[in-house]
Amino acid sequence: MTSFGRRFSALALVLLLPLLLLSRAHAAAGAYEAELPAELATARDLCALVPCKDVFPGATHFSERKGQPPYVEAYDQASEPRKLLGYVMLSTDITDTPAYSGKPVVTLIGMDTQGHFVGVKVLKHSEPILLLGIPESALLNFNAQYLGKSVADKIEVGQSRPDENVIGLDAISGATVTVIAQNQVMMASGSAVARQVGILAPTVREPARYAETGKRLTWADMVQQGVVQRLRVQPEQVGLDKGPEPFIDLWFGDLNHPDLGKSLLGDNGWNNLRLQLKEGEHAFFIIRTGGKESFKGSGFVRGGIYDRVQVRQGADSFTFRDLDALNLYGLDAAGAPSYNESVIFIIRSAAFSAAYPWKLSFLGNRVDRATGTRSFTSFDTPYWLPASMLQGGRPTIEEPDAPWVRVWKTRAVEIALFALVLIAVTVVYALREKLTRLSTHKNKWPVNGFKYTFWALAVFWIGFGAMAQPSITQVLTWFHSLLFQWTWSLFLSDPFIFLFWIFIIVTVFLFGRGLFCGWMCPFGSLQEAIYKVARMIGLKRFQTQLPQKWHDRLKWVKYAVFFGLLVVSMFSMGLAEKLAEVEPFKTTFLVGVMNRAWPYSLFVAAILGVSIFIERPYCKYICPLGASLAMPSTFRWFGLKRKQDCNSCKACAVGCGAQAIDADGRIDHRECLHCLDCMVLYTDTKGCPPLAKERKRREKDGLEITPIGKNGYFIPIHPATVADQISAKAAQGPDPRMPTAPAQPAPKAGARGLRWVLLELVDHLWPWSREGWASRRALQVAGFSLAVAASVAWVMAAMGSLSSGAIIGWWFGWSVYEVLIRLSGKRYVKDGPWWRDQYRVAGVMDMLSYVGFKNLLIGAALFLAIKTLVGLA
Numbered sequence: 001m002t003s004f005g006r007r008f009s010a011l012a013l014v015l016l017l018p019l020l021l022l023s024r025a026h027a028a029a030g031a032y033e034a035e036l037p038a039e040l041a042t043a044r045d046l047c048a049l050v051p052c053k054d055v056f057p058g059a060t061h062f063s064e065r066k067g068q069p070p071y072v073e074a075y076d077q078a079s080e081p082r083k084l085l086g087y088v089m090l091s092t093d094i095t096d097t098p099a100y101s102g103k104p105v106v107t108l109i110g111m112d113t114q115g116h117f118v119g120v121k122v123l124k125h126s127e128p129i130l131l132l133g134i135p136e137s138a139l140l141n142f143n144a145q146y147l148g149k150s151v152a153d154k155i156e157v158g159q160s161r162p163d164e165n166v167i168g169l170d171a172i173s174g175a176t177v178t179v180i181a182q183n184q185v186m187m188a189s190g191s192a193v194a195r196q197v198g199i200l201a202p203t204v205r206e207p208a209r210y211a212e213t214g215k216r217l218t219w220a221d222m223v224q225q226g227v228v229q230r231l232r233v234q235p236e237q238v239g240l241d242k243g244p245e246p247f248i249d250l251w252f253g254d255l256n257h258p259d260l261g262k263s264l265l266g267d268n269g270w271n272n273l274r275l276q277l278k279e280g281e282h283a284f285f286i287i288r289t290g291g292k293e294s295f296k297g298s299g300f301v302r303g304g305i306y307d308r309v310q311v312r313q314g315a316d317s318f319t320f321r322d323l324d325a326l327n328l329y330g331l332d333a334a335g336a337p338s339y340n341e342s343v344i345f346i347i348r349s350a351a352f353s354a355a356y357p358w359k360l361s362f363l364g365n366r367v368d369r370a371t372g373t374r375s376f377t378s379f380d381t382p383y384w385l386p387a388s389m390l391q392g393g394r395p396t397i398e399e400p401d402a403p404w405v406r407v408w409k410t411r412a413v414e415i416a417l418f419a420l421v422l423i424a425v426t427v428v429y430a431l432r433e434k435l436t437r438l439s440t441h442k443n444k445w446p447v448n449g450f451k452y453t454f455w456a457l458a459v460f461w462i463g464f465g466a467m468a469q470p471s472i473t474q475v476l477t478w479f480h481s482l483l484f485q486w487t488w489s490l491f492l493s494d495p496f497i498f499l500f501w502i503f504i505i506v507t508v509f510l511f512g513r514g515l516f517c518g519w520m521c522p523f524g525s526l527q528e529a530i531y532k533v534a535r536m537i538g539l540k541r542f543q544t545q546l547p548q549k550w551h552d553r554l555k556w557v558k559y560a561v562f563f564g565l566l567v568v569s570m571f572s573m574g575l576a577e578k579l580a581e582v583e584p585f586k587t588t589f590l591v592g593v594m595n596r597a598w599p600y601s602l603f604v605a606a607i608l609g610v611s612i613f614i615e616r617p618y619c620k621y622i623c624p625l626g627a628s629l630a631m632p633s634t635f636r637w638f639g640l641k642r643k644q645d646c647n648s649c650k651a652c653a654v655g656c657g658a659q660a661i662d663a664d665g666r667i668d669h670r671e672c673l674h675c676l677d678c679m680v681l682y683t684d685t686k687g688c689p690p691l692a693k694e695r696k697r698r699e700k701d702g703l704e705i706t707p708i709g710k711n712g713y714f715i716p717i718h719p720a721t722v723a724d725q726i727s728a729k730a731a732q733g734p735d736p737r738m739p740t741a742p743a744q745p746a747p748k749a750g751a752r753g754l755r756w757v758l759l760e761l762v763d764h765l766w767p768w769s770r771e772g773w774a775s776r777r778a779l780q781v782a783g784f785s786l787a788v789a790a791s792v793a794w795v796m797a798a799m800g801s802l803s804s805g806a807i808i809g810w811w812f813g814w815s816v817y818e819v820l821i822r823l824s825g826k827r828y829v830k831d832g833p834w835w836r837d838q839y840r841v842a843g844v845m846d847m848l849s850y851v852g853f854k855n856l857l858i859g860a861a862l863f864l865a866i867k868t869l870v871g872l873a
Contacts (some may be wrong), residue, residue, distance in 0.1 A: 031136065033574065034124045036106065038365060041092065042307055046072050052088045055110035055119030059085050069094040069317040071193045074110070086112035087193050094189045094317065096378055099127055099181040099403075107143075107182070109189055115199040117146040117190065127178050138172045142179050143186075145169045151190035152200060157183050158410055180403040192315040203316055205353035207280070209391040210257050217263040219335035227260055227389070228253035231360055231381040233291070238377075239367030249290030251337070252360050252381075255283040255344065257389055266332035273344065276326065280350045284311075285328055286360070288341035295341065295362065311347060312380070313358040320345045355395055357384035404493040415495045418466065422503040422520075425454050429507075429515050429674070433641075436679040437708070441687030447676050455525040463522025468496035469585040470504065470521070472562065472624040473577050476569045479856070504629065512636040513629035514674030517619055518658075523585055524619050524673075527611040534612040543613050551659045554621045555671060559845070562627035570808045582624065615657040619673065630670035631849035637833045640667055640674070641682055643712035644726050645690040647733035652678035665736035670845065683708040694725050740841040743828040748837055763826075764854060767818045772825025783821045790814040815855045819847050 037049045046052070047062040052072060056062075059074035061082070066073070072088040091107040099105050103126040110119035120143035127139075146169075149155060153167050157180050160168035171179050194200040222228040231250040236242045255261045256277075261270035264285065273283055286309065288295055295308050306325065311318040328342040352358070359382045366377045387393035401409070408415065428435070428450045438446040462468050474497065481487065491498055500520075507515045517524050535543060546554065561582055569576035584604040587593055593601040610617045619626055646652065646665030653661040656678065660671035667678070681688045685695045685708070694714055698705055706715040713725045723731070734741060748759050773780050793810040822842070829842040829850045842850065 031122045031124050033126055036124055040090070041363065041365075046070070046090060047088065050090070050108055050123060051121065052108070052110075054121050055108050056086060056088055057119065059088075059110075062088060065093075067193070067196045068319050069192050069196075071196070084113060086110060086118060087197065089189050089193050091185045091189045094192045094315070095185055096380075097181050097184045097188065097403075099125065099178045105139075105178070105182055105185060107185055107189075109186065111151060111190055111193065113197075113199070115151040115190070115194050117149055117151070117186070120144070120146055120186070139178070139182070142169065142172055142182065146186055151187065151194045155183065155187060157406075180406050184400065184403070188315050192317070195315070203314060203351045205313075205351065205356050206395065207353050208256070208355035208385070210259075211389055211391050212258045215259060217259065217333065219331075219333045219337070222253065222260070222263065222333065225386055226383075227257075227385065229360070229381050229383050231362055231379060233293075233362060233364075233379050237366070237379070238364055246291045248288060248293040248295060248362065250286055250288055250295060250360075250362065251339075252284060252286045252383070254354055254383070254385060255285055256354055257385065259389065263333050264331055264336075269329075269332065273326070277346065278348075280348075282347040282352055282354055283326075283344055284347075285331075285344050286342065287328070287331070287337075287339035289337045289339045293364075296343075306343075306345075308363050309345075310361045310363060310378075311345075311352070311358055312361055313352055313356060316349070316351050318347050318349055318352060324348065354385060355390055357382060357397065359383060407493065408495050411495060414466070415499070418462070418468075418496055419499055421454075421457060422499060425450075425515070425519060426503070426507060428454075429511065429519070432676055432679060436676055437683050439680045440684045441677075441681055444677070444680055447680065451519060451676075454519050455529055458520050458522045458525040459529065462496070462500075462520070463526070463589045466496045467589050468494070468500055469523060469589050470497060470500055470516075470625060471580065471583055471585055472565060472628060473580045474501065475625065475628045476565060476573065476576055476580075479566070480569065480573065508629050508632050509635065510637050511674070512633035512639070512669040512672060513626060514633075514658075514669070514672045516629065517623075517626055518673030518675060521619075523588060524616060524623075526588070527608065527616045527618060530608055530611045531615050539612060543615075545614065545657075545659060548659060551620070557621050558623050558627040559630075561622060562624035565624055567812075570812070580624075582622065584618070616673065620658065620671070631845075632853055633670050634829065634846055634849040635834070635853075636669055639669055639832075640672065640676075640679055641710075641712060642667065642736040643682070643690070644733075644735065644737075645730040646736040648727060648730045649689050651687070651689055652681055655681075664734045666734075666739050667736075668739060670849075682712050688712075690725065690727065690730075738831055738838075738840050740843060740846070743839045743841045744837075745826070745828060745839060751837075765858075767821045767826060769825030772821060776821075776824040779817075779820060779824060783817050786814055786817050811855060811859050815851050818851045818855070819844075822851065823847055 037043070040046075040049055043049055044064040046065050052062050052074070053059060056074045059076065061075040061078040063073040063075070065071070070090070070093045074085045074088055075082045076085055077083075087110070089109050089111070091109060092104055096104045105122060105127070106124040108119075108121045108123055109117065112118050122139060122143065125139070146155070149167060154165055155167045155169060157169050157171050160166060169179070169183065191200060195202050217225075217227075219228070228251055231248075231252065233247040233249075234242070235245075235247045238247055240247065253260060253264065255264060255270070255273060258270070261273065261283075264270075265273060277283060286295060296306055305322075306320045309320070324346045326344040326346065328344045331339075359380045361378045361380045363378050384394065432447070435446045435450070478491075478501075481491075491501075503520070504516045518528075519525075531543070534540075545551070565576050565579055565582075568579055581600070584600075584607055587596050587600045587604050593604050607618045607622075642665060649665065653663075653665065657675060658671055658673040660668045660673070661678065662668065683691075685691045685705075691708070691712075691714070695705060697703075698714070698717075704717055706717060709715045709722075711722060713722050716722055716724075745763065748756070748763070751759050768780055768783065790810045790813070793807055823844070827842050827847070828839045829846045830836070831838050831840045
């Protein structure tokens with residue numbers, strides 16, 4: 001086998017290893033998305049469905065659910081005399097605090113009669129990082145830290161602070177948000193039950209003192225002031241098909257406040273209600289104005305329990321029986337909506353106070369449409385009387401910070417330093433021309449000094465330390481969020497990743513993917529470092545590049561991987577996350593090669609091994625993250641400089657490790673990793689062949705050696721011109737300063753002002769052209785039909801009549817057709833800033849990048865706009 005054959009075989013092994021990994025994927029993923037019994041949230045006998053003995057060693061018998069929020073009593077034996085050992089609780093009966101995935105970690109908790117935790121078991125979680133990145137055992141070890149600690153203790157994730165009586169827990173590196181959320185779940189659940197059974201003192205809230213005006217309010221007035229609130233659940237939120245009607249549509253509000261009670265019930269109705277209320281009791285109403293689902297629930301028929309609605313205030317929960325419900329015969333407020341179900345509920349607990357915020361929860365089951373599994377969930381709407389309706393205003397409430405807020409606060413110094421590093425690398429790169437002018441092809445340290453420093457920071461601090469390696473899974477999440485539901489807390493939960501993506505998005509559009517991929521990507525920097533070290537220790541003679549023809553073929557693999565993951569994510573994000581193991585980042589930085597199954601470690605070892613001989617093989621041929629960033633790099637504002645002679649001089653192309661310079665001297669900014677070697681040669685009077693030739697000529701003729709101008713040539717000596725320095729062969733060749741040949745749309749020639757804006761909009765929104773009509777008439781007609789169908793699909797999706805998968809399919813199908821339509825007629829894209837009319841001929845990848853990115857933004861904007869209008873209507 002030839003030397004190249006051996007190297008190619010090694011590269012092929014790297015490409016095929018992901019298939020081996022997938023074939024060895026775990027058949028069972030522990031508690032990850034585990035299927036729980038559908039009746040788990042409502043069954044009286046909780047311990048018949050879940051292993052209560054696992055969280056309460058020594059207990060042999062468990063009671064049915066009791067109390068509110070529910071808990072189970074644990075006993076040493078079934079018959080009398082028996083001893084009460086403690087309590088078992090299900091976290092989602094008490095709190096639905098979301099973790100990093102946006103879903104709660106369903107946890108079974110055991111607590112003895114003194115308030116000490118005796119057992120913890122995770123029944124279900126949706127944290128992908130605990131499936132693919134960090135072993136699930138890490139969460140089990142974290143939970144084990146609670147054993148023996150008291151619910152009365154002040155327990156926080158982080159370092160212990162004895163002076164403040166704070167007990168610290170060791171976090172899970174790379175899963176900080178998950179464990180902070182889990183700590184809130186443990187403490188909130190334990191405290192809620194401990195208050196009920198007398199281990200902790202019950203919650204005491206000052207009763208509300210109402211500020212009465214005697215003014216009658218209309219329904220519109222009350223909606224505007226927020227004293228009646230709406231709780232609306234759509235069918236797709238519970239896993240059903242989208243439709244024009246909601247799953248359930250409720251309105252609710254306070255009735256104890258005299259102004260509200262009289263406005264809603266009338267004087268007689270409110271006075272009759274007051275006669276039925278005892279001291280300290282509180283009434284509120286619920287009406288159902290839409291949806292076929294009843295809020296009374298199945299339990300109401302069986303035993304008089306309204307198991308579909310609940311009031312929550314702090315850690316306290318309040319449910320209602322038939323004795324807690326009164327008939328609501330009508331609403332007296334002007335403009336009140338019609339309804340088909342109604343009730344007045346009475347909260348009889350002294351722990352409730354209308355002066356404090358509370359929320360109404362609608363409880364139900366969500367069906368996973370992909371697997372058919374059912375899971376318990378709740379939908380909440382907060383309620384708090386305005387300050388103007390309370391004497392002295394609203395009381396001061398100290399709510400615990402959201403998990404993502406606590407992460408930002410606890411790691412503020414590290415976050416600030418990380419932000420400074422990102423700013424520094426951006427500034428250094430923006431000044432790259434000054435650095436490259438100080439460098440030569442024999443002394444690149446003015447550039448490399450900075451670059452190697454950033455590599456070291458990327459590998460050791462960002463990668464192994466902060467574990468902030470960006471991933472393709474984040475790109476897929478952003479894609480879906482941009483189209484359907486943007487959740488800031490999800491993206492803010494990891495500060496380093498959040499800041500890193502701001503850096504990536506800004507620099508990709510300014511300079512292309514190369515600044516991140518070539519300077520700041522931890523895994524990319526690790527590959528490059530291995531290649532450089534191997535060269536330093538004498539392995540340079542074994543190092544090579546793939547032949548250009550093979551490189552030009554294999555570089556498309558990463559785009560195929562990216563599009564494959566994107567398509568899979570349309571149908572199943574969970575499967576896409578598993579397939580994203582084609583990225584070696586988790587094994588390298590989050591878990592460690594010694595802590596994973598051997599195929600994963602072998603995959604990483606193979607990539608890094610090949611990196612000894614081929615510069616950045618993973619970046620160039622496999623990385624789906626690099627492919628996703630390469631596409632918007634088509635529209636970078638500032639590229640690397642070229643001169644006319646670059647089309648005939650091969651010096652830069654020979655030394656380009658990314659093999660991003662073609663035979664005509666053009667740089668493909670989708671492939672360029674910004675090593676800046678070509679920029680060093682650009683002004684090097686001894687390294688750049690055209691400059692060296694001109695320098696020697698001037699030295700021979702005794703002419704002045706002028707500085708190098710911005711165009712890459714010596715500043716002319718009068719009366720000479722720059723053209724005299726360009727070789728005849730180069731002058732007749734293509735212009736290497738643009739990735740493809742220049743092009744200019746005829747309609748935009750000389751356009752200015754509003755006409756330019758109009759033509760710009762038409763150019764982006766109207767893909768058809770006369771040229772295309774003449775050459776591909778059938779394709780153009782098909783495009784019209786598909787455009788109409790896709791537009792109808794967007795409207796149907798926004799109105800709730802089409803699923804998210806269907807709308808993504810329409811978006812994808814239309815984008816493919818638009819690429820074909822534009823290639824047949826409008827075969828051009830902009831080069832550089834969008835406000836400049838600098839066009840060039842579009843290749844297939846240029847057009848894919850342009851159409852895909854444009855339609856993503858337009859589609860998201862249309863979807864959100866239509867959805868907002870439909871919601872207002």
